[in-house]
Amino acid sequence: xxxxxxxxxxxxxxxxxxxxxxxxxxxxxxxxxxxxxxxxxxxxxxxxxxxxxxxxxxxxxxxxxxxxxxxxxxxxxxxxxxxxxxxxxxxxxxxxxxxxxxxxxxxxxxxxxxxxxxxxxxxxxxxxxxxxxxxxxxxxxxxxxxxxxxxxxxxxxxxxxxxxxxxxxxxxxxxxxxxxxxxxxxxxxxxxxxxxxxxxxxxxxxxxxxxxxxxxxxxxxxxxxxxxxxxxxxxxxxxxxxxxxxxxxxxxxxxxxxxxxxxxxxxxxxxxxxxxxxxxxxxxxxxxxxxxxxxxxxxxxxxxxxxxxxxxxxxxxxxxxxxxxxxxxxxxxxxxxxxxxxxxxxxxxxx
Amino acid sequence: xxxxxxxxxxxxxxxxxxxxxxxxxxxxxxxxxxxxxxxxxxxxxxxxxxxxxxxxxxxxxxxxxxxxxxxxxxxxxxxxxxxxxxxxxxxxxxxxxxxxxxxxxxxxxxxxxxxxxxxxxxxxxxxxxxxxxxxxxxxxxxxxxxxxxxxxxxxxxxxxxxxxxxxxxxxxxxxxxxxxxxxxxxxxxxxxxxxxxxxxxxxxxxxxxxxxxxxxxxxxxxxxxxxxxxxxxxxxxxxxxxxxxxxxxxxxxxxxxxxxxxxxxxxxxxxxxxxxxxxxxxxxxxxxxxxxxxxxxxxxxxxxxxxxxxxxxxxxxxxxxxxxxxxxxxxxxxxxxxxxxxxxxxxxxxxxxxxxxxxxxxxxxxxxxxxxxxx
Numbered sequence: 001x002x003x004x005x006x007x008x009x010x011x012x013x014x015x016x017x018x019x020x021x022x023x024x025x026x027x028x029x030x031x032x033x034x035x036x037x038x039x040x041x042x043x044x045x046x047x048x049x050x051x052x053x054x055x056x057x058x059x060x061x062x063x064x065x066x067x068x069x070x071x072x073x074x075x076x077x078x079x080x081x082x083x084x085x086x087x088x089x090x091x092x093x094x095x096x097x098x099x100x101x102x103x104x105x106x107x108x109x110x111x112x113x114x115x116x117x118x119x120x121x122x123x124x125x126x127x128x129x130x131x132x133x134x135x136x137x138x139x140x141x142x143x144x145x146x147x148x149x150x151x152x153x154x155x156x157x158x159x160x161x162x163x164x165x166x167x168x169x170x171x172x173x174x175x176x177x178x179x180x181x182x183x184x185x186x187x188x189x190x191x192x193x194x195x196x197x198x199x200x201x202x203x204x205x206x207x208x209x210x211x212x213x214x215x216x217x218x219x220x221x222x223x224x225x226x227x228x229x230x231x232x233x234x235x236x237x238x239x240x241x242x243x244x245x246x247x248x249x250x251x252x253x254x255x256x257x258x259x260x261x262x263x264x265x266x267x268x269x270x271x272x273x274x275x276x277x278x279x280x281x282x283x284x285x286x287x288x289x290x291x292x293x294x295x296x297x298x299x300x301x302x303x304x305x306x307x308x309x310x311x312x313x314x315x316x317x318x319x320x321x322x323x324x325x326x327x328x329x330x331x332x333x334x335x336x337x338x339x340x341x342x343x344x345x346x347x348x349x350x351x
Numbered sequence: 352x353x354x355x356x357x358x359x360x361x362x363x364x365x366x367x368x369x370x371x372x373x374x375x376x377x378x379x380x381x382x383x384x385x386x387x388x389x390x391x392x393x394x395x396x397x398x399x400x401x402x403x404x405x406x407x408x409x410x411x412x413x414x415x416x417x418x419x420x421x422x423x424x425x426x427x428x429x430x431x432x433x434x435x436x437x438x439x440x441x442x443x444x445x446x447x448x449x450x451x452x453x454x455x456x457x458x459x460x461x462x463x464x465x466x467x468x469x470x471x472x473x474x475x476x477x478x479x480x481x482x483x484x485x486x487x488x489x490x491x492x493x494x495x496x497x498x499x500x501x502x503x504x505x506x507x508x509x510x511x512x513x514x515x516x517x518x519x520x521x522x523x524x525x526x527x528x529x530x531x532x533x534x535x536x537x538x539x540x541x542x543x544x545x546x547x548x549x550x551x552x553x554x555x556x557x558x559x560x561x562x563x564x565x566x567x568x569x570x571x572x573x574x575x576x577x578x579x580x581x582x583x584x585x586x587x588x589x590x591x592x593x594x595x596x597x598x599x600x601x602x603x604x605x606x607x608x609x610x611x612x613x614x615x616x617x618x619x620x621x622x623x624x625x626x627x628x629x630x631x632x633x634x635x636x637x638x639x640x641x642x643x644x645x646x647x648x649x650x651x652x653x654x655x656x657x658x659x660x661x662x663x664x665x666x667x668x669x670x671x672x673x674x675x676x677x678x679x680x681x682x683x684x685x686x687x688x689x690x691x692x693x694x695x696x697x698x699x700x701x702x703x704x705x706x707x708x709x710x711x712x713x714x715x716x717x718x719x720x721x722x723x724x725x726x
Contacts (some may be wrong), residue, residue: 005530007567085563123439125467126464128464168381186541187542189541189542194534205543292417292418294438
């Protein structure tokens with residue numbers, strides 16, 4: 001859960017950059033003839049809202065409402081009592097609270113806004129909210145604005161890459177702290193959690209688990225200022241199938257270059273190893289890491305990764321008993337190859 | 352064996368509730384942040400963004416998950432054998448199962464209000480003639496009363512919460528930043544096996560009006576540092592609300608503590624099976640009214656005077672005036688009269704308890720005092 005440091009720091013991302021992001025959305029709205037965009041988020045999936053506002057949805061649900069022209073508003077089920085905190089930590093001034101988001105949309109939408117309303121990633125909206133908002137904005141229609149904001153986020157700016165590097169360094173340090181010998185899984189998790197949170201993450205998921213006798217996985221997914229990265233290493237004795245996993249990792253890294261399609265990379269790396277072990281690979285864009293890639297559609301997996309993207313590569317060894325070993329890192333993808341964002345940890349295939 | 356009995360107990364409660372509501376099937380949906388109903392049915396922690404369980408009125412349940420680790424976790428737990436992968440490009444797999452063995456004419460959908468369109472449309476398409484009703488409240492009621500096994504998990508979570516509070520007090524000193532205190536506490540909670548934790552914090556003096564996630568404010572001598580820690584063990588959340596002063600508490604802070612302790616103890620004294628949430632909230636709020644502070648019990652200053660605990664950190668019933676929900680034996684609630692007053696700013700003090708026939712069983716051993724961190 002999001003219980004780490006929440007901060008708005010103009011030295012990290014200038015207010016003008018947030019304003020440019022909003023202006024880009026507004027230009028797209030005007031291009032479509034839409035009167036507004038509505039971006040739904042909850043505590044689990046709120047990256048688009050954070051990108052445009054630095055708002056942290058530490059609990060509950062909300063909608064970032066962007067008119068084709070004019071200031072944005074955040075409509076939330078959280079209490080007005082947290083508005084002062086939101087104003088300190090985000091670039092949104094117009095905050096509106098209430099138990100019913102559709103009612104808040106109805107009251108927010110300007111009477112003279114006559115065009116359709118674009119709902120970003122409408123497939124993922126709660127069906128009930130979608131129906132209620134359609135009713136609330138009638139006679140205007142609500143149209144699916146698709147991944148309008150997600151596509152913007154796929155090309156990180158220089159300031160975003162700097163934050164992604166910090167995030168990756170924290171993930172590495174957290175894994176490094178958890179790799180010591182003779183620790184139990186909860187002890188490893190405690191060390192990783194302490195390292196990540198003391199470094200100022202907003203959120204972190206730590207997965208420490210035994211995989212096979214004498215072999216454990218340490219996996220960290222960290223969010224720093226809204227930017228997610230991951231790292232995973234194995235600790236313990238090399239199992240017989242280690243060369244298969246190691247070789248798969250190297251094949252995946254070699255293929256990781258601008259133009260690669262995630263599904264094609266996964267298919268190229270998939271392999272069967274000894275004793276029923278299977279190798280599986282996944283390439284997740286950094287914007288999809290907060291949800292572990294679960295919100296990706298087929299099109300996302302077949303779209304080439306562009307130069308300048310930041311992606312997470314995970315290569316797993318799935319054992320017949322369901323255990324899973326994993327190696328993972330976060331990379332900056334360029335033409336001709338990819339570079340890990342952090343280098344604190346030993347090579348992924350070291351153990 | 353204990354877990355097999357637990358599964359039978361849960362199935363019995365759910366199927367009785369389904370029969371009362373005339374449901375032929377129950378589909379429970381788990382969003383990434385609201386997994387309590389699916390966890391109740393599977394027993395297993397979920398890592399993925401989506402999870403579902405379908406339980407027909409007669410027959411075996413089926414689970415769907417998006418993460419490979421979750422398939423393994425559910426199978427290992429042993430309550431549901433039929434675990435199927437789900438991805439958003441193939442939502443019709445839900446419909447295939449809902450149609451097996453006869454389509455339900457009336458389907459309860461727990462957390463219907465959170466289910467994404469892409470999944471809900473698959474349900475509608477599979478059951479074009481069925482009546483689909485929300486079963487969120489049905490599952491809230493089912494989960495409200497805990498089994499002996501569940502209570503044991505919550506007692507263990509209580510010991511973790513006690514340890515988390517001790518770590519909190521040890522971390523508090525001048526110059527330490529709020530998020531560093533959280534880091535110290537989280538480390539201890541995870542080391543003790545907590546799978547999750549919900550936590551809010553606030554530091555400062557009389558100007559503090561409420562709690563939020565941590566910032567980078569450095570603690571100062573004389574600050575009150577407030578927190579609610581809500582660690583989960585085996586999925587079961589419990590909560591501790593306490594306040595610590597950096598240094599020696601002043602008279603106003605002591606007076607504020609005495610007020611909140613009186614309100615907490617009034618609330619706890621009102622707890623027993625058969626009473627309403629309203630009665631407990633009223634007992635707490637009457638203390639504030641006695642000191643002419645009743646206005647600080649309103650939504651302008653506070654949210655609730657406590658709430659249920661279990662597989663969700665903010666479960667039903669909400670302890671508020673006007674809520675006529677009757678507490679049943681073996682429900683678990685946290686009683687916390689947390690609010691702002693001008694005496695010393697926002698103040699928190701709260702304890703979780705198991706509701707019993709005669710009263711309540713505390714889940715914490717931490718003293719109900721105003722703590723002082725050495726400087």
